[in-house]
Amino acid sequence: MNWTGKDMDTYLLQREYIDTLVIPLVKVETKMDNMKTSASSTEFVMHLASLIETQFKGRMMFAPPFAYTSGTDQQHMAQTTLREFSATSFKHVFFLTTDHTWTAMELPGQVIWMPSIPLENMDASLRQSILEDQLRQALPKFTEEWAKQ
Amino acid sequence: MSSKVSRRQFLSYTLMGVGGFMVSATLMPMVRFAVDPVLQPKGEGDFIPTPQKVDELSETPVRVDFTIKDRKDAWYKSDVSNTAWVYKEGDTIIALSPVCKHLGCTVNWEGDEKHKNEFFCPCHNGRYEKNGKNIPGTPPLGPLDEFMVEVVDGYVHLGKTVPNTLV
Numbered sequence: 405m406n407w408t409g410k411d412m413d414t415y416l417l418q419r420e421y422i423d424t425l426v427i428p429l430v431k432v433e434t435k436m437d438n439m440k441t442s443a444s445s446t447e448f449v450m451h452l453a454s455l456i457e458t459q460f461k462g463r464m465m466f467a468p469p470f471a472y473t474s475g476t477d478q479q480h481m482a483q484t485t486l487r488e489f490s491a492t493s494f495k496h497v498f499f500l501t502t503d504h505t506w507t508a509m510e511l512p513g514q515v516i517w518m519p520s521i522p523l524e525n526m527d528a529s530l531r532q533s534i535l536e537d538q539l540r541q542a543l544p545k546f547t548e549e550w551a552k553q
Numbered sequence: 554m555s556s557k558v559s560r561r562q563f564l565s566y567t568l569m570g571v572g573g574f575m576v577s578a579t580l581m582p583m584v585r586f587a588v589d590p591v592l593q594p595k596g597e598g599d600f601i602p603t604p605q606k607v608d609e610l611s612e613t614p615v616r617v618d619f620t621i622k623d624r625k626d627a628w629y630k631s632d633v634s635n636t637a638w639v640y641k642e643g644d645t646i647i648a649l650s651p652v653c654k655h656l657g658c659t660v661n662w663e664g665d666e667k668h669k670n671e672f673f674c675p676c677h678n679g680r681y682e683k684n685g686k687n688i689p690g691t692p693p694l695g696p697l698d699e700f701m702v703e704v705v706d707g708y709v710h711l712g713k714t715v716p717n718t719l720v
Contacts, residue, residue: 414656421656421677421692462656463676528620532634547675 405465406457415465422462424546425494427486427513428453428469429501435474445502445520452518453500455535456542465494482509489513496549500542514549516542600703600710605639607707610646614638614662614672614683617648619711637700637711638662638672640683648700649685650714654693672697684719696720 405411405422415422428449433442450469457466472481489497490512497513499506502520518538523531603619621633636659637648651659653674660681664673671688672681680688685697699719701712
C-alpha cells in the first residue's frame with residue numbers, strides 16, 4: 405500500500421491484515437561532491453521500496469520518504485520526528501535506508517540498511533534482477549519480525 | 554423524347570434534392586457518432602510479447618516477466634513491468650496473474666516448502682491450487698486472474714487479465 409487516499413481507505417478497512425509500516429529515510433546532500441551519490445542512493449531506495457511494495461502490497465504500508473540533509477542532527481531527528489512512529493496502529497515498523505548512521509541509533513522500529521547500488525546506467529531487466537537480489541537479502545528481516553508476534 | 558421538364562416537375566425535384574440534402578446533413582453525424590466506438594484504434598496493442606518460448610514450457614508454472622511499453626496513465630507515460638505464471642496443460646497454455654485476490658500481494662509458485670504444487674502468498678499465507686483456485690480456509694476470496702494468451706512465432710504473447718475460467 406502506498407500513502408495515497410485510495411490505499412489508505414483499504415488500510416482502514418483491513419487493519420488486521422496490513423500491520424507493517426515502512427518508512428524510507430533518504431539523505432539529500434547539496435555539496436557538489438556528494439550530490440550525485442545522494443541522488444543515486446535515493447533512487448535506489450525508492451526503487452527498492454516500490455519493488456517491495458508490489459510484492460507485499462497486502463501487508464505493508466509505505467510512508468512517503470523522510471528526507472534530511474547533512475546538517476541534520478540525526479540523533480535529534482530520531483528522538484523527535486521519528487519517535488512519533490512508536491505509537492502507531494501498525495504492529496511492525498521498519499526504516500529503509502542506505503545511510504549507515506541510522507543503524508547505530510535508537511529508532512522505534514527496525515532499521516533495514518542496504519548498501520546503495522547505482523542503478524542509473526543499467527537496463528531495465530538487469531536493474532530488476534539486482535533489486536530482486538536486494539529484496540531477497542532484506543526479506544529475512546521482515547519475516548523474522550513477522551514471526552515474532 | 555419529350556425532354557421538356559414542366560415547372561411542377563422542376564420544383565418537386567429541386568425540393569426533393571434540397572430536402573434530402575438537409576436530412577442527410579442531420580443524419581450523417583448521428584450515424585458517425587453511433588459507429589464511432591467501432592472505428593476507434595485500439596490503443597496499446599492488445600497482446601504484449603514476452604521472452605518466453607512455447608517449446609520451453611512444461612507443466613510446471615514458470616515466471617514470465619514482460620514490459621508494457623509507454624503505458625499512458627492520463628498524461629503520464631511509463632513502462633510497466635508485469636509478471637505472469639505460465640504453464641502448459643496438454644496443448645493449451647495457461648498464464649495466471651500473480652496478484653493475490655486478498656489484498657494484492659505477489660504470489661509465488663511453491664513459495665512455501667510445506668505446500669508443494671501450490672501458489673503461495675507470503676503476506677498472509679494465502680494458497681492457490683495450480684489452476685488458480687483459492688484454497689478454502691486461507692484469506693483469498695477468489696481464484697487468481699488469467700491472462701489472455703496468444704502464440705506468435707513460437708513466443709507467448711499476453712493480453713488482458715480476465716476472471717479465471719478454469720475453476
